[in-house]
Amino acid sequence: MLITHDTECALSILVELLNTAPEVCGTELLPDVAALDAFVVRQEISEVDSLTEDDLRNVHRLRTRLREVFVTEGTEEASELINALVADAGTTPRLTNHDHHGWHIHYFAPHAALHDHLAAELGMALAFILTAAERDRLRRCEAPDCARVFVDLSRNRSRRYCDSRTCGNRLHVAAYRARQRSAEAVPSV
Ligand SMILES: [Zn+2]
Ligand SMILES: [Zn+2]
Numbered sequence: 001m002l003i004t005h006d007t008e009c010a011l012s013i014l015v016e017l018l019n020t021a022p023e024v025c026g027t028e029l030l031p032d033v034a035a036l037d038a039f040v041v042r043q044e045i046s047e048v049d050s051l052t053e054d055d056l057r058n059v060h061r062l063r064t065r066l067r068e069v070f071v072t073e074g075t076e077e078a079s080e081l082i083n084a085l086v087a088d089a090g091t092t093p094r095l096t097n098h099d100h101h102g103w104h105i106h107y108f109a110p111h112a113a114l115h116d117h118l119a120a121e122l123g124m125a126l127a128f129i130l131t132a133a134e135r136d137r138l139r140r141c142e143a144p145d146c147a148r149v150f151v152d153l154s155r156n157r158s159r160r161y162c163d164s165r166t167c168g169n170r171l172h173v174a175a176y177r178a179r180q181r182s183a184e185a186v187p188s189v
Contacts, residue, residue, distance in 0.1 A: 002132040010125035011151045013043045018067050024147045058115035082126050089119035
């Protein structure tokens, strides 16, 4: 698999960001600047200045564009969306080894606003996935009432649910109950 550790980290930020949307979980999980701040800290996003309401609005807007790339079927269409994202972000690749991390590339421009920072980094991660022909690893959860997304990094690409501890289990329980119900419905002879 040609997915690097850096790309994997970017994809985990992408997945968390997409799954904060109100259409995914019924409530906005990034409702205010404080929540956005916590997201930045949790995901260890570097070089972020103090955040404002503008940042919050712009990140919400970016989230919608990123979801489109994630769920769009055609590679041609996805590549156009990614190109636009990365171009709008003013990407400038540069080497860095900040905070005792090994050498890696930052794609966002120095002092970029958070939405441009994320568009550059997450857009490039999506570009790498596309060029590695691994787009089928970007999945929507198959649980019927779940709109969460995830990246399937399993060797055999067999993951179907966003989180096996919640959606997967919930479905197993539902299937078990359905089997029990249909067993009860069979008239005893
Ligand atoms: Zn870095
Ligand atoms: Zn799910």
